[in-house]
Amino acid sequence: MPISTSGRGRRIVPASAALAIGLALLLGGCGEEPAVIIAEPGEIPPAKQRVGDPQVGRQALLNRAVVTCGLPYSAYVATTGAPAPEYDLPGREGRNAELPYQLTVFTADSGVELVTSNCLGCHAAPLNGELVIGLGNEFLDFTRDPVMAVEGAGAFVEGDAEAAEWQKWADRLAAIAPWAMTDTVGANPAQAITLALMAHRDPKTLAWSDMPLMDLPPAEVLPVSVPPWWNLGKKHAVFYNGQGRGDHVGTMILASTTCTDSVAEAREIDRWFTDVAAYLATLTPPAYPWPIDQALAADGEQVFNRECKECHGRYGRYGRDTRRETRYPNQLVALDEVGTDPAMAELAVDGAEDYIRWFERSFYGRRGDAVPGLGYVAPPLEGVWATAPYLHNGSVPSIAALLDSSARPTYWRHDGAEPDYDQAALGWRHRALTEGREQFASLEAQKWVYDTTRRGYGNQGHDFGDELTDAERTALLEYLKTL
């Protein structure tokens, strides 16, 4: 039964009813505090997405700046030497064609050309020598202090207009820097960054305040594994915890709040990002590039449909060309059922009322709703073979370990700084370690150690594969290669 409290309290409702109630409250309660709605486990209802042009969206994704502050181009050249792009990315135009894929040029009102970070920094990654748009980069290093790099870049900034642009950018990054760092390679601080940005903005005007306007998020930054974009078209909620419902664009462009200082600017980004969202919905996963034992995969499909489909859906024989058979249930699975590390879901609910209200009140929540849940969404599994490490926090290095909890290393590290695929275990090659990071003297060595004993980094739960026989597990792994 739904639990409902009045006034400023928290409402817990079945997920399917949450949106309707939320809308009713918003319509009926003009001028009142927005309701804080916490979803109950179960199916997340669909929501109509605005129509966009995928082709225009791709062009915009590759060439338009969503973060509108950055380093003056002249200083970028002086600091980095303007290295040539490492990967071929068709569709990059003008100056962007000369920049690494993570960077996009933007001309500020001052006329200064800026180099800004774009979505692809996290949401694209190399795979077998090619850049895959939509593949989360699980090798990013957020252990570096952005303040040192960004302030230090000032040594190469010349000119008053350039200095002013650099200062704005550096000030923003300094304000969120404590929430923009993790101490483990691959652990992404996105959740904490977004909360920190919200705390510095007026939800109504989006004006930036150097002093935080509400409590800043906890100092302890939780790790996030970057989810693949090619599942967005199926997902009814953007985030792992079922948060980000309704129209997805507002939730997606929350990332741009680093420098989006007015509703007018947000509205402009929202307009072209509707096309980007339409493009993202057309993305498909990369095909498994190595041989697949078809007979074994067929056995695995039976195991999958028996054990996995209730939450993860049904993909049909070899997924791709069998759309009619595909069904994805958008299930938010309760924490006590999935059993995976609860910290991320709890952070978005416990004491998070101010952030939820901020979102609902802001331009970003105009067409969408936060509605976090105390659980995690069982994701669509297309291209799952490419998305190691697994679980929302990236704590399990391979699918083999995900399906056998006794095989999950307590401490592990990537085997090398470059992704190297392990075709037997389905994941990036890694090494299990017997001790945590303390065994290494230098921070440079420590940062490679994923320590699952730390808060938020746990690798427990999702032990549904433990009951499988070895033969079933082997067959299931083979099937997952086909998705």
Place this chain on the structure above:
Amino acid sequence: MSVGGAVVLAVPLMRRLLPWLALALLALSAWWLWPSGGGVPRSALDPVAVAAALPALDAADGFAVLAPAGPDWLPLPEDLGPHPDQRTELWDLSGQLRDAAGEPVGFRLTLVRVGLRAAVERPATLAADAVLFGRFALVPKRAPPIQSERASRMAAGLAGAGAAPPAVWLEDWRLALPARGTDGRLRVAAGGVELDLTLRAVKDPIAPAAALLGAAPRAAGGEDDGPGFRWFAAPRLAASGQLLRGGQALPVSGTAWLDRAWGGVAALGAGGFGASRGQLALNRFLLQLDDGSELLCIQFRRRRGGGTPVPTCVAGAPDGGTRVLRRRELTLEPTAGAWRSPASGAVYPLNWRLAAPALGLDLTLAALTPAQELTLGEPVWSGAVTAQGERDGQAVRGGGRMELGGYAAPTGG
């Protein structure tokens, strides 16, 4: 929740920044003496020597070009001596002494060799292949500092540098460098005072730039180790001897630090950091503590104020090991007490707090005496400081020197 945003740009930035920071850590120590980018040392230096030195600076010159040093670079024993195939090099010795009464005395001798042409065929001692610039400072606590500059062509015995034993001399200023198992000696006379010290190496040399690079992010896809120069330091020399003034000998003893560096002019002079660069200004701190440890720190901050000052330190342990400490591991900030220079009008913070919780260290730094400003180019405060505080609850003290840049009002807009 959503994208990591602008933070990702930090990765390519760091690749080039750290090597330059390593250079700044060195170059600031003597930037005012490098003949860099037209900024000639403006003082009572030998005008003939300066005129002879400068026209050739930008020309193709036949000097050897050094590849950038990687994090694994280590000096050789003969690197104490001169490198005539290199355009510029530096011997920079500074230390803190105490007299019999325990009164502190700071000193520093900086010698910069600037090659005029590569000394390949002719012995350097017979022709004016190079000019040696020098500056000496002696800073007693209770008397005005003595400061003196000079320059001479490295010819006819006026000035020179030798390899065996390693030594460098500029007229009657002589520095014999201490090698493993062999004591060195410093003899300098200026302003009616003579300093005569025996120098003994207590620790093996360290390479601060290499330490900084070794601790730097090593991203895939190529690295930039920065400009070609070499730099090592003898981080702890035991110094003892006497100070002669008016025929009276005053016994003194203490510790000293020697910086040795060489490379191209572009690397060490015009291309490096001065006391400020772009939007940044730099401060540098070199400390030797009486528990056998050292700290070499740089702090950069916005020249026009605001922002987050960023300190970085290379810490030397009593056993000779080094460790890099970064912003989040350090507190380095001015405390009350600023001094306005009557010469330049610059207002310098002469009292600082340096804390490194990871080392259990909390220090207060104070200028030995305020009047140690240098106005040879852009004004900097460059002088002797004392340090006191505690490490893990135990009292610790020491001294060293501090360079403060970018505190003068900007001129010419």
